[in-house]
Amino acid sequence: METLLPKFDSVFSIDCVIFGFDDGELKILLIERNEEPFKDWWALPGYIVEQDESIDHAAERILYELTGLRDIYMDQFYTFGDVNRHPQGRVITVAYYAMIRLNGNKELKPVSNYVSKAVWTSVNDLPQLAFDHEKIFTRGFEKIRNKISYQPIAFELLPEKFTLTQLQQLYEVILNKKLDKRNFRKKMLNYGILKELDEKQKGVSYRAAKLYKFDKRKYSKLFQKELTFGK
Amino acid sequence: METLLPKFDSVFSIDCVIFGFDDGELKILLIERNEEPFKDWWALPGYIVEQDESIDHAAERILYELTGLRDIYMDQFYTFGDVNRHPQGRVITVAYYAMIRLNGNKELKPVSNYVSKAVWTSVNDLPQLAFDHEKIFTRGFEKIRNKISYQPIAFELLPEKFTLTQLQQLYEVILNKKLDKRNFRKKMLNYGILKELDEKQKGVSYRAAKLYKFDKRKYSKLFQKELTFGK
DNA sequence: TCAAAAGTGTTTTACCTACACCCATGA
DNA sequence: TCATGGGTGTAGGTAAAACACTTTTGA
Numbered sequence: 043m044e045t046l047l048p049k050f051d052s053v054f055s056i057d058c059v060i061f062g063f064d065d066g067e068l069k070i071l072l073i074e075r076n077e078e079p080f081k082d083w084w085a086l087p088g089y090i091v092e093q094d095e096s097i098d099h100a101a102e103r104i105l106y107e108l109t110g111l112r113d114i115y116m117d118q119f120y121t122f123g124d125v126n127r128h129p130q131g132r133v134i135t136v137a138y139y140a141m142i143r144l145n146g147n148k149e150l151k152p153v154s155n156y157v158s159k160a161v162w163t164s165v166n167d168l169p170q171l172a173f174d175h176e177k178i179f180t181r182g183f184e185k186i187r188n189k190i191s192y193q194p195i196a197f198e199l200l201p202e203k204f205t206l207t208q209l210q211q212l213y214e215v216i217l218n219k220k221l222d223k224r225n226f227r228k229k230m231l232n233y234g235i236l237k238e239l240d241e242k243q244k245g246v247s248y249r250a251a252k253l254y255k256f257d258k259r260k261y262s263k264l265f266q267k268e269l270t271f272g273k
Numbered sequence: 274m275e276t277l278l279p280k281f282d283s284v285f286s287i288d289c290v291i292f293g294f295d296d297g298e299l300k301i302l303l304i305e306r307n308e309e310p311f312k313d314w315w316a317l318p319g320y321i322v323e324q325d326e327s328i329d330h331a332a333e334r335i336l337y338e339l340t341g342l343r344d345i346y347m348d349q350f351y352t353f354g355d356v357n358r359h360p361q362g363r364v365i366t367v368a369y370y371a372m373i374r375l376n377g378n379k380e381l382k383p384v385s386n387y388v389s390k391a392v393w394t395s396v397n398d399l400p401q402l403a404f405d406h407e408k409i410f411t412r413g414f415e416k417i418r419n420k421i422s423y424q425p426i427a428f429e430l431l432p433e434k435f436t437l438t439q440l441q442q443l444y445e446v447i448l449n450k451k452l453d454k455r456n457f458r459k460k461m462l463n464y465g466i467l468k469e470l471d472e473k474q475k476g477v478s479y480r481a482a483k484l485y486k487f488d489k490r491k492y493s494k495l496f497q498k499e500l501t502f503g504k
Numbered sequence: 505t506c507a508a509a510a511g512t513g514t515t516t517t518a519c520c521t522a523c524a525c526c527c528a529t530g531a
Numbered sequence: 532t533c534a535t536g537g538g539t540g541t542a543g544g545t546a547a548a549a550c551a552c553t554t555t556t557g558a
Contacts, residue, residue: 455539459519
């Protein structure tokens with residue numbers, strides 16, 4: 043390698059579309075920006091990547107700093123690079139998504155003061171977003187809708203113990219259509235990745251439903267097979 | 274927006290994994306670099322994006338300059354951002370893929386002199402590549418292998434008129450397994466996206482096969498439906 | 505006892521898989 | 532006439548889709 047070559051310096055960012063499920067609603071994480079540009083606007087959690095960190099690592103760090111959420115595994119889904127997407131110049135952004143379990147602990151505590159707060163917002167009720175974040179959200183939503191059609195990833199959004207009806211509702215919210223109860227149950231149970239528990243739902247004023255757990259071991263066994271075409 | 278904010282400047286690149294099918298072999302486009310770093314190495318066609326062009330446009334331009342191929346529609350599939358992937362600093366790269374029809378005109382004429390030549394190389398016989406291009410190629414290959422399993426995109430690689438056997442061979446090469454002839458034909462014809470022609474193969478020393486054309490109209494009709502889960 | 509959701513089966517249809525032989529053609 | 536690939540059908544299994552009523556429970 044030559045030593046005479048110029049050194050390149052780069053500015054690019056990460057944005058995160060983090061899905062959660064609560065109250066029968068699909069939500070995403072939004073932050074209120076406390077910095078120009080777009081100060082006081084709502085936005086997806088996102089920030090500039092450091093020069094010496096991998097983008098996957100940056101995604102985790104940034105999400106933590108902006109929301110207090112730690113150790114969230116995210117997948118990259120698209121890179122947005124319109125010329126004018128950022129008012130300060132050419133800043134492309136690599137978008138990540140994740141689906142997480144709210145687990146009751148919904149209080150979000152931003153560590154950094156780039157943001158004034160972080161909140162869960164229903165995907166049906168999003169405010170206007172900074173930059174091209176609406177476009178990023180839309181594409182992220184498409185991504186999980188598509189993915190859930192061939193991989194049962196919905197468990198990541200549910201509490202550890204859940205009823206089949208809750209699981210079905212989640213599918214219905216993501217796919218935006220009604221599913222048949224009997225067929226849905228048959229299919230899900232057939233996958234063999236649900237463990238039926240001895241427990242039942244509590245605190246409901248109607249017949250309590252059985253609780254289920256997601257069986258990670260069987261899930262990985264099932265989905266390490268490649269998708270196949272034909273024989 | 275503030276005017277006091279610093280202006281960002283950015284360096285990032287595009288790399289292309291361009292698939293072609295010829296001689297029963299799946300090939301990709303490689304260039305020989307004529308510039309440091311990695312001068313005289315083989316690499317995927319790729320270059321630095323200009324400050325004032327969208328990344329999609331950059332992909333097309335770069336491919337044209339490096340190979341002479343024009344108007345190739347490409348899809349982004351992943352962004353590679355390891356800290357040390359580029360010797361001159363932090364340069365992330367957005368990777369694109371495309372599948373194209375060789376159509377006999379295999380002569381590639383690079384426009385730019387960043388490259389000394391461009392050639393089609395069998396995916397089974399790749400030389401060592403510059404940067405992290407092997408990783409990029411591998412992921413691109415996975416991408417089309419995966420995609421072909423649920424969308425019949427293989428036509429893009431074949432000549433306009435093709436035999437079912439050619440189509441099957443292509444699937445076999447991409448999926449890296451043998452398929453059953455009867456089942457393959459049944460399935461393909463069932464899709465209803467092939468138009469049977471009145472022509473037959475010529476110049477073979479055995480029974481000539483019927484030629485087919487890909488029916489774009491029916492294809493779009495078929496695949497504008499979303500992938501669905503359940504009812 | 506009523507309201508609300510839980511839970512449950514069958515039939516039809518479509519598609520996948522496995523599998524082997526005769527046919528047409530040019531050399 | 533022979534070598535080479537072209538072309539074809541059937542049976543069995545699995546999964547998807549359509550469809551409606553009874554059961555349990557707490558209020």
